[in-house]
Amino acid sequence: MASTLVRGKYVITKALSRTEVEIIENGAIFQQDGRIVEIGPYEELAAKYQPDEVLGSEHDVVMPGFVNSHHHVGLTPLQLGSLDYPLELWFASRLSARKIDFYLDTLYSAFEMIESGITTVQHIHGWLPGPAGAWPDITANLLKAYEDIGMRVSYCFGVRTQNHFVYESNDEFVAKQPPSIAADMEALLKPHEVPLKDYLCFFESLWQEWEGKGSDRIRIQLAPANLHWCDDEALTQQNEYAQKYGVGMHMHLLETPYQMEYAKRRTGTTAVKHLNKMGVLGEHLP
Numbered sequence: 001m002a003s004t005l006v007r008g009k010y011v012i013t014k015a016l017s018r019t020e021v022e023i024i025e026n027g028a029i030f031q032q033d034g035r036i037v038e039i040g041p042y043e044e045l046a047a048k049y050q051p052d053e054v055l056g057s058e059h060d061v062v063m064p065g066f067v068n069s070h071h072h073v074g075l076t077p078l079q080l081g082s083l084d085y086p087l088e089l090w091f092a093s094r095l096s097a098r099k100i101d102f103y104l105d106t107l108y109s110a111f112e113m114i115e116s117g118i119t120t121v122q123h124i125h126g127w128l129p130g131p132a133g134a135w136p137d138i139t140a141n142l143l144k145a146y147e148d149i150g151m152r153v154s155y156c157f158g159v160r161t162q163n164h165f166v167y168e169s170n171d172e173f174v175a176k177q178p179p180s181i182a183a184d185m186e187a188l189l190k191p192h193e194v195p196l197k198d199y200l201c202f203f204e205s206l207w208q209e210w211e212g213k214g215s216d217r218i219r220i221q222l223a224p225a226n227l228h229w230c231d232d233e234a235l236t237q238q239n240e241y242a243q244k245y246g247v248g249m250h251m252h253l254l255e256t257p258y259q260m261e262y263a264k265r266r267t268g269t270t271a272v273k274h275l276n277k278m279g280v281l282g283e284h285l286p
């Protein structure tokens with residue numbers, strides 16, 4: 001891999017607080033084989049190294065890559081035909097979306113992210129039907145896209161053990177449907193009812209695989225998809241796995257007024273207080 005000297009009028013090296021950064025004026029970064037060797041004044045580094053290429057100028061700002069802390073897909077639901085509905089209707093509208101290639105879809109969004117200065121992403125995957133045996137190939141393709149393009153990724157697969165379509169059990173929901181569509185709804189929802197142990201096994205094998213590879217760009221984490229999608233057992237077990245494997249958890253919470261009302265009815269308190277009481281919040285789920 002080539003060596004490069006990247007220069008700028010301002011080289012931002014790191015954040016010191018939420019409002020302050022460390023800046024080197026007329027600075028530069030020398031990288032060799034994808035590793036930063038030295039950061040310092042441009043004149044000094046230009047005299048010391050013979051880079052294959054000099055990027056930037058005395059008019060540019062050079063800064064660390066951005067982190068996209070919540071990401072799902074490449075082609076957006078709008079591009080795939082879903083209008084910008086409220087979340088609950090939006091999920092329904094997405095049922096008709098066409099199947100797409102996970103490798104290409106991930107590459108597509110990776111291009112967009114890199115173009116925007118993002119070099120690290122938290123990728124929350126999931127919303128796929130079971131059986132869990134179908135997931136490793138899909139995940140391997142998705143992670144290969146990040147490997148090929150060179151982005152850092154924290155990958156997690158959303159765990160959903162209940163209430164896949166609305167804020168009540170699939171059986172209760174199906175029982176309320178007119179006979180003309182009840183069977184279709186049941187056939188649609190059943191494959192999503194994957195046992196918790198299958199989700200945990202999937203996490204475990206993925207974690208072992210990527211720990212074994214010793215990748216410095218890809219990490220595997222956990223994702224209880226949302227409070228209404230996880231019963232307390234699923235939350236507790238994932239929390240235990242997070243401690244056991246030393247990984248973070250990423251979770252959706254309180255995205256709509258309906259979810260707030262659901263949390264109140266289920267727990268008698270707020271979603272956040274419930275999670276806190278269960279000991280699920282912490283450094284691994286801030």
Ligand SMILES: [Zn+2]
Nearest residue numbers: 070072124252
């Ligand atoms: Zn999300």
